[in-house]
Amino acid sequence: MYLKDIVNILEGEALIPEANLDVEVPCAFASDLISDILMCTKEPTLLLTGLTNNQVIRLADMIDIVGIIFVRGKRPLDEIIEMARERNLPLICTKLTMYRSSGLLYNAGLRSCKI
């Protein structure tokens, strides 16, 4: 599955227009806890979260995050979007909840990350 497919499935909006969405996404993880995200991401992973602070972007410096989905209409501040732009990290917003987003992506064939 590609990031552009994920934007369609989640009726999402890409926050960085120039970001490359032709990126293959092997798996996903959903959490609002930074330690959980750090512990569970051992391969290139799509992150679904309700956190919009700068530390979510900084996570991409530590672990291999292919993109971040902000669920339930959450939208980071411009300075946070800028941090992601510097890292070539695609950001996508969706109005759907974390549960619904995860269910739709799982049904479409996107597997859970290995933990």
Add this chain to the structure above:
Amino acid sequence: MQDFAAAKSEAADYWHFQPGREECSRRHLASLHEADVTLESLIPEKDFNTAGRGSAEVKNLLKRLGVDPEILRRVAVAAYEAEINVAAHSKGGIMTSSIYSDLIHIVFRDKGPGIADIAQAMVPGFSTADDMVRELGFGAGLGLPNIQKNVDALHIHSAAGASTLLEFLIHFDTNHGQ
């Protein structure tokens, strides 16, 4: 519970080694080898704009040195968790990373107020984080367990009312017993 946490405690040491890593780790800690590269990074109290920069800097340097990606991930996760701990729970501190040909040794020293009961702090889910820290997605009580899981040797020295020293070693060969 509050009284217990506030009570004065004796300075305590906590050690943990991954299976098969104790001897080589202790040998390294007892030796006086000079590091090939040393990096220092300040960690200001409750500054979540800069917290994590030190860990990212160390990870990028190791990447340039050609360290295995799985080792890089473990160094980054352990260093980041420790850096966040200093920012979230202490009055600020300093992170010193010493890089050798075969391992990295990172030491975090803070200005207190110390850990009253280290064994309790190691229990997954135990947390003393305040609301501000929790709102940012931290404070799950998984920081120290997450550090321990990713390092070859972990040492914590602390007491209530004193500073805390946390140091760990990660060897660059890939025989981690996780």
